[in-house]
Amino acid sequence: MIETKIREQTCDAIRTLYRHELKPDSIGLEKTKKEIPGDYTIVVFALSKISRKLPEATATEIGNFLQHKMPEIATFNVIKGFLNLVLNDHFWIKFLSKQSVQPAFGFHKPRHERPVVLEYSSPNTNKPLHLGHIRNNLLGFSLAEILKANGHKVVKANLVNDRGIHICKSMLAYMKWGQHETPASTGIKGDHLIGKYYVLFNTNYKSEIHDLIIKGLTEEEAERQAPLIVEAQEILRRWEAKDPVTVDLWRTMNGWAYEGFDVTYQRLGVDFDKIYHESETYLLGKKLVMEGLHNGILVQKDDGSIWADLRSEGLDEKLLLRSDGTSVYMTQDLGTAQLRYDDYLPSNMIYVVGNEQNYHFDVLKKVLVKLGKNYAAHINHLSYGMVELPQGKMKSREGTVVDADDLLDEMIQTAEETTRELGKANELTTEEAGKLFNTIGLGALKYFILKVDPKKNMLFDPKESIDFNGNTGPFIQYTYARIQSLLARASAAGFWWEDAQISLNLSLLPLEKETIKRLYQFQEVVIQAGDELSPAVIANYVYELAKGFNQIYQELPVLKESDGEKVLLRICLSGFTGSVIKKSMKLLGIEVPDRM
């Protein structure tokens, strides 16, 4: 990469001119601002201490040295302490003509090392997926693509939370009021049917609490003593005791949830290499806890409950096993971490989990360290922000959630309406049109979510449906489709961009050069997205790329250009841009249509 070379040569310049050693990384190198002539800028303020000369003089000396040593540098200019280097067009055109045809451009060769286990999705089987889960799933899938592009082996793992008190609540409500209805008998998608009973439980539980408070109990007492919660706890005990009737219903209802989830996953276009079930990992967790107790690392209280004392590490005590011997969330997560480590010996275990669980992961790591597990250091919590509605946080129990399936339906429907209004689907078959609406609707949704920095909370307003103009998925898809149309016309005229022989002596217009430079950047953007675990880096990049291309498309003729050499250059530039758009979108899990 040219940046590396500039850094190294700058160090060489400083060594030669000022007898001083610097590391290439310590050179302040950035892309030149748009309004100023130049491609790369070296910030020399800090170097003037070494040269003991004014910043301008230092910059000029280094500039002269670099221009002499690097044939890529055409000229340079100095503004205050900024040394702006102008690379010659030859360099950029050579890059374009060589790299545009490399299928692996921007991607790294597989590294032969231990895999990364990337956990994402991890639904609870007591309710259907909502917008928060969509963010999780899109982030997880995209990150897997990005890590693969960086040469990592990735195991996409889904840890299904299929046991616990929350499932028992849905089960209890079903036993009481279900009247043996099933997804088949009601026509309701399995996960939604279960969600219905979860809500039903909570409604009735709430009114029981209300009644008890009226009878004089405190809120806390009422929450603990309400008959429904006591019954649900009894079901959890029966389940852990493997009571056949309980296990049977549990298996049936979870099966409904899985059927429902599979449909939603498929629509979202996400998948997994490995499914873990809490019901299969909690026993290992229990075992780890018991070992810790016997080794004196954990403590047991009088009521039989088992705890980790983390007070010396700035946290509190943490329950690991209830007094009745049943497991909590942390118990199984200890087991899952161990299992995952044993299964893959991963170099890195990434958990895509919301930032509301930051404390959980602090505790998880510290407990594992206490238990002597060195792999705790490789646990990496990708803590993403909440999706908030205008009224605030979504709450399943209060019904203020944006359901995943409903949202997908709406997005696809809006895509259809918009496309028809523009009169664009007329020539397509029903099947093609359906696929296109799906591509656009999902593209809009996915891009909307992924363009935001994962770590930040984001707002979704259901009343203002997601846009299709401006900085959006469909805008980028549209740019891609335009390019494909252009290339089709080009090949009809006898030009194939893949084997275009571009003259290296052309001079570039500012718009052309800008886009070539941006294509060059793709390589570092992929690395940055991988380092930062941030699809948003890719999303913002591809938007800039598409925007820049649209400017070219609008202002410069491609096929109608009179200079044949220029036609080749622009076709090649168009084809390369299309290819990088497609790659970027693939890293986001977004498809691009050839026509729209």
Add this chain to the structure above:
RNA sequence: GGUCCCGUAGCUCAGUUGGAUAGAGCAACAGCCUUCUAAGCUGUGGGUCGCGCGUUCGAAUCGCGCCGGGAUCACCA
């Protein structure tokens, strides 16, 4: 209350290993389709980067203190 995160244009977001006059989109207004797809392009207006102090040649970016918002501190997950 303790811990952590956030606060950039009317709205949604970029920009944060310190660098040049702080950027996009949406919304508003004004233009551009007899020429490669107008889901596009061009232009105008819109900012005490929450507030204050400090570090620095230089702060939206780093430090400290406030103000405002959120998360979490469960024998929930």
